[in-house]
Amino acid sequence: MRYYLLLLFTLIAPIARPQKGDSVMVRMIYDEVLANGQCYDRLRELCKGIGHRLAGSAQAERAIDWGRDAMIKSGFDTVYLQPVEVPRWIRGQSESAAYTTAGRRIDLPVAALGGSVGTSGELSARVIEARSLEELAQLGESRIRGKIVFLNKAMDPLLINTGAAYGGAYDIRSRGASEAARFGAVGCIIRSLTLAEDRYPHTGAMQYSEDVQRIPAAALSSVDARELSIALQADSSLVFHLNLHCEEFPRTIQYNVIGELRGSLFPDEYITVGGHLDSWDIGEGAHDDGCGIVQSMEVLRALRALGYRPRHTLRCVFFINEEFGNDGGETYAREAREKGEIHIAAIESDGGGFTPRGFSMQGTDYQYEWLRRLDSLLDPYHIHQFRRGWSGVDIAPLKDDRVALFGLLVDNQRYFDYHHSNNDVFEQVNRRELELGSAAMAALVYLIDRSGIPAQP
C-alpha cells in the first residue's frame, strides 16, 4: 500500500494546492517521525557528548565532525563542509560581588556578554541603575561617569509572543555597554533577558559602537537583578566588583555542514532546511539550537525512510555561527548566488524544540496564499498559525524575489527560561514536542516539493 501510494504521488503533476493524496502522505510522515524518529537520540549525542559549542571553539569543531558523520549515517546523497570564517572569543573565568558600605558581601554571579572585553584585573566601582536606555540618557554624564551602569529592564510579561518581549528588551544587551560608555561608565551589567524568576544568568551577543570606549558587560540573573536593585535602594554607595577574563583571538575557519537528497526532476533547484550548529558557551545549546539541527536532519531522514523521491534537491544545512555574526548564513547565501543555485524555499527552526504551532513566512502574496491553504490539511496536527513575518537568521540572507522563507513557529512560553543559559540542556526538551516540530517541517518540505511553490501564478 505504502509504495503504491508513493508511486502515485511521484506521477501526478504538481499544482499549487494540496491534493487528496497529500493528507495520506502527511500522515505517513508524522507516523514515521513519531514511531521511528531519531532526532531525540541525535540531540542527546550532541548535548551530552559535546555540550555547548561556541563558533570558533574546539567543541564547535567536534560538533562539525559529529554533524557530518550523522548526516552520512542518515544516508544523505552528498555530505560536505563549507568553509566559513568565524570569530573566536573566549569567556574565561568571571568573578563578581557587591559590597555594601557596611562591608557585607552580596554574591551576584554574572555571565559575561558575548564579545565583551575583559576587565584587565578587578574593576570596582559604584553602581547606577536605569530601567531603560532612555532612562540612562536622562541620568546624564554627571551621574554616570566612573560608575558601573546597571540596566534593569525586564521583558514585558504582557506580550503573548515571548519573542516580541525579547525584542523589546534586547537593546540593553546589544547596545547597553556602548550607550553607558558614552556617558563615561566603566562597566555595564544588565538584567538577563528572561521571563523566569530564577538564578540563571543569560548571555548573548553584544556589539560595541566604534565611537566610544569598549567597557566590559555582563548579565545578572533575574533574581539577582532584583537583589541588586533592592540593595541599591538601601545603600546607593555599594561597590560592585567585577573580574572578567574575556579575550578575543583572530578569526578562524570553521564550517557549515551540508547534506543533500538529490532531486529527481529539478536537481538544481533547492529546498533548504536548517538551524544553527553553534551555541553559546554555557549550557548545552539544546533548545538553541540543537533542536533545530536534529529536526532538520530528521526531515530528510524521514522522507528517505518513506521511500519518497524528491523532485527538487533537499538540503539540510547546519549553519555555523548564527549567534555571533551570522557568518554561516551569509557565506551560504553568497556562495549559492555565486554558483547560480536556485533556492525555491528555505525553512529554519530556531525557536526551541517546543510544540509546533505553525509557520511564519517571507515571500510573495501568492506564496503566502499557498501556505494559508494548508490550514485544513495541517489542522489534525494542531498547526494553526500561518503568518507573514520573520523566518530565521541563518536563512534570511537567501532572500530574493523567488525564494519562500519559512520559520517554524512553536509554543515559545518557556523558550527564554532556557535561552543562552546553563538551563538550556537536553533534559529541558520533550521528545514528542521535538518530534512534532520535525514532522511539521517534513510535511511542509514535502508539500513545497510537490508544488514547487512558485512566486507568481
Next chain:
Amino acid sequence: MRYYLLLLFTLIAPIARPQKGDSVMVRMIYDEVLANGQCYDRLRELCKGIGHRLAGSAQAERAIDWGRDAMIKSGFDTVYLQPVEVPRWIRGQSESAAYTTAGRRIDLPVAALGGSVGTSGELSARVIEARSLEELAQLGESRIRGKIVFLNKAMDPLLINTGAAYGGAYDIRSRGASEAARFGAVGCIIRSLTLAEDRYPHTGAMQYSEDVQRIPAAALSSVDARELSIALQADSSLVFHLNLHCEEFPRTIQYNVIGELRGSLFPDEYITVGGHLDSWDIGEGAHDDGCGIVQSMEVLRALRALGYRPRHTLRCVFFINEEFGNDGGETYAREAREKGEIHIAAIESDGGGFTPRGFSMQGTDYQYEWLRRLDSLLDPYHIHQFRRGWSGVDIAPLKDDRVALFGLLVDNQRYFDYHHSNNDVFEQVNRRELELGSAAMAALVYLIDRSGIPAQP
C-alpha cells in the same frame, strides 16, 4: 479610562456575538492575569504546603481548609463548603521485585492502582505477559491460572492528542485486574499510562467487576515494564514478588469548596468554573489538578480586580474526589437540580497547566456557533481550537438542555509524563503557561456572562 469602559460594558445590552469593546476587556483580563496573577503562588502553597491530597485523606482535609481560606482572601462574596461522601482508601507500603530462576533479583518498583486490594502478605507467582486485553483473552485460562498477569500495553505515540492515546490504553488499568482474575490470575501489573520513557510508576483508578475475585493490581514505570518484558523473554519462569498493604475504610464526609461573585442582573443564574481539589496520593497533584483549581480561583479574582460586575452569579468550585468516583461533581449537580439552580455554563480545567489552545464544548449547535465566533477575538492570544467534545469529569453531571459545558484545551504533549506520578510536582508547571490558561478561562467567562449564551436563538 478603565472604569469608563467597564461602565459601558455594564450598560450595553447582551447579544450573542462579540462586541468591539470585548476585545478591550479581553486584553485587560490578560494584562491583569499576566501582570498581577496569583495562581502560581497559590499553586505553590497547595503543592509545597500540603502536597498530594487523595479524597478521604487528612491532606485533602487540609486542602479544603486552604481552599476556603484562599477564596475568602480573594474577596469572593460567599464561600461555603458542600458536604460530599467520599471513599477512603490507603495505599500503605509496597514492595516488589522479580527473581530469575538463577536467583538474580531485579528491582521493579510499583505503584498500587487506586482501589486495589492488598496482597495479604507477600504474593509470589510466575508472570504471563499480554499486550492487550484481547491478547489476554486469547491466552486463556490454562496459561493464566495462578500467575500474575503483566499487561504491557503502551499508549499509541502516533496519536497527536495524547488524551486519545490515554483513552486507548486506559482499559488495562481500569479493567485489567478483573479481566485477569476471570482467567484465574492471582495479581495484575500494568505498564504505566505514559508516553515518556522513565522510571516513574503512574497510579490511577481501577474498578473491580462484581462477578470475579478481587486481585491486587499495580503499575510499573515504562522503563521497568520494558525491563520485565526483556527478562521474561530470557526466563519465562521468573517469579514476581508483590507486597501491597492497601486498605479500604468506610466512606467519610469531605467537601466541595464553593465561592461566588453574585450576579447583578441574574443572581440565580450561574456560570461555574472549576477543577478538582483531590489528587492521587503520590507526587503533588500539580498539573492534575492543582492547576485547574488555582486557575479557576484566578478567574474570579481577576474579574473582581478589574472592577467587573458580573450579570450572572460566577461560581468557583473546587470539586472533591474526581479521581475516584466523581462524588464531588455528582453531588454538586444533584443539589443544583434540587435547589432549582439554573446553570447557563460551566468550564473545567483538568488537562494540566500547559499553554492553552482552545476550548472543547458540549451544548447546542447554537451555542457551538457562538463559541466558534470567538475565533478572531481570541486569535491574538493563540487560542485556535474550538471543538465539540468532552468538557470535564466534574462538570459533566450538570449536562441538561440549557447548559453549555466547556473544557480548557491545552498543549497536552507533556501531560502524561507527570499524570498520577511522583513527577507531578510544582516545578513542572510554568508560570506563564498556567496564567495564560487562567486568562483564557476568564475571557470566556466574561464573554459568556455578556451574552448569556442561550441554548437557542
